[in-house]
Structure formats: C-alpha cells, structure tokens
Amino acid sequence: MNYPKELKEYPLPEQTIYPFRLFFNDFPEAKAEQNIMYMHWHEHLEIIVMKKGHAIFHVDSQPYEVAAGEILFVPSGGLHVAYALQNEAVSFVSIVFHSSMYKDWNQDPQHKQFVAPYLENQYQFPVMPFKEVPACASSLALMDLIIEEFQESRPAYQLVIKNQLHLLLLLLSRTFRPQQTSGRTHERHSMNRERFKPLLEYLELHYDDKITVEQAAKSVSLNPYHFCKTFKKLTGRTFIDYVNVCRVAEAEKLLLNTDLTVTEIAGRVGCDNPNYFTKLFKQYKGLTPSALRK
The missing domain is CATH 2.60.120.10 (Jelly Rolls)
Structure with missing residues (x-):
C-alpha cells in the first residue's frame, strides 16, 4: 500500500x-x-x-x-x-x-x-x-x-x-440532496470517531508499548466492556488483534529493510519472547519471519 x-x-x-x-x-x-x-x-x-x-x-x-x-x-x-x-x-x-x-x-x-x-x-x-x-x-x-x-x-x-x-x-x-449529516446516529459515530482518534494514533506509533485493554479504555473514558464493543465497530478488529496487526506490520518493514535479527525485531515491536513473536507473525502473514526475509 x-x-x-x-x-x-x-x-x-x-x-x-x-x-x-x-x-x-x-x-x-x-x-x-x-x-x-x-x-x-x-x-x-x-x-x-x-x-x-x-x-x-x-x-x-x-x-x-x-x-x-x-x-x-x-x-x-x-x-x-x-x-x-x-x-x-x-x-x-x-x-x-x-x-x-x-x-x-x-x-x-x-x-x-x-x-x-x-x-x-x-x-x-x-x-x-x-x-x-x-x-x-x-x-x-x-x-x-x-x-x-x-x-x-x-x-x-x-x-x-x-x-x-x-x-x-x-x-x-x-x-x-435530502441526506443531511444530522441525527443522533451520525452524531454518535462522529463522537466515537473523534474520541478514539488519539488512541489509534498512539497505537500506530507506539506498537512496542504494552498497553492493556483497561488502560486503553480509561484513555477514552469508557469502561472495558463498552470500549471493546466500540473499538470493534470502529476498526473491525478486537483491541488485541488491532495491536498485533500494528506490531506485525512494523516487524515486516524491519525484516525487509534492516539487518536486525528476528530476536531484535521482536523486542522492538513489543514481543519479549521470540518464539511467541514467530508464532504471531506466521498467524498474520502466513509464513515465519525467517521465511519472509529469505
């Protein structure tokens, strides 16, 4: 892309x-x-x-x-x-x-x-x-x-x-012409969108941070239940899944554009366990980090 x-x-x-x-x-x-x-x-x-x-x-x-x-x-x-x-x-x-x-x-x-x-x-x-x-x-x-x-x-x-x-x-x-941007549904979507934008920007740039669902929910002033429900509607993924997508995307760039080892890359994207990182990467990309680099 x-x-x-x-x-x-x-x-x-x-x-x-x-x-x-x-x-x-x-x-x-x-x-x-x-x-x-x-x-x-x-x-x-x-x-x-x-x-x-x-x-x-x-x-x-x-x-x-x-x-x-x-x-x-x-x-x-x-x-x-x-x-x-x-x-x-x-x-x-x-x-x-x-x-x-x-x-x-x-x-x-x-x-x-x-x-x-x-x-x-x-x-x-x-x-x-x-x-x-x-x-x-x-x-x-x-x-x-x-x-x-x-x-x-x-x-x-x-x-x-x-x-x-x-x-x-x-x-x-x-x-x-008659379809104006008024009404409670549009206002609710707009409010959620603006409320979540800072959090989504943070996740995109700080994929190595170990932020919990509770911490993320607190940042947008929602309880964990409503946070998870709203987050899934906005992004199409659960919070954990979305964080993993961000980490794997960054890891893919590092694998293709740097000489860092798989262990070093795992640490940079917030995965302390290289074996777990390899499993996670394969889950989202369909092949292991080493296979991608080859």
Missing part, C-alpha cells in the same frame, strides 16, 4: 493547486482477513473503486462488503480500514481529493447550492450510493475516465480529473 505510516494523512505541498491523489492498491495473493488498508483518516474526501476481489471496509463504525465493480464514498474525517474477505487477488483504486480544489467555484450559485454542501461536510453521500440507488450507476463511467486520465497523464489531465470529479458530485447531489 502507498499510505503513510501515520494514522492521519496530510496533502503534499506540490498538490496545492490540484489537491488530489490516486493510490493503486494491489494484492495478488491476498488471504482472508488480511489487512489491505490500514486504519487512517484525512481531511480529504475519498472514493474507493474496487477492481478485483472481495473486501470489507469499515467506515466510521459501519461495515461494508464490496465486490469488484463497486464503489465507496468515505467522508472527510472518516476513520476507515479494510480487510480481504477471501483467498484471492484483491485490487482497488483510492481517489483522494480536498475540497479546496473547488474554492474558485464558490461564486457559482449552482455549485454553492448543489456541490459545496457535500464538499463542506454539511451533507454526506451514502457510503455505497450506487447500491442504494442503482440508477446512479450511469455515473460509474466517470470513474474509469478519471483513472485512465491519471494513468496516461495526457496534457491538462489534472483539469480533466477536477472537472470529472465535480460532475460526479453534481450528478449524485440530484439524488441524495
């Missing part, structure tokens, strides 16, 4: 005029339950286009099963993570863009009425709009054009992508 290690993503300086990126994520031999997108969030909007395989994406506590040909919309600030559902090839494209790309359109009354409210998070599209309203699927061709323009990088491709994204938002706003 091309995502940075930090839980929150930041736009690159050179993208201030056209603040968008396309990430091509390919897993030729994905395993069932394999983490194919690490938990993260950003102030951009994101459209995920599934190209191959089946996966489950958790977006702000809600699970969405996605197959090839389907699309998800991730709102600005939304926590999201994904796992493969089967042993098969998995491929998807993430189109990430910031609302500032359309700041020069704010004088247009039609833009201000129909598109701006979605860019400013006053309204949100359903995460899977084409599944809710199949008639909207006619807009899917725009996604293929956007991906093709990015890959070919023809003259003024940035402007083409900017206009195609705007057209997509405009067409969808005709159907989903």
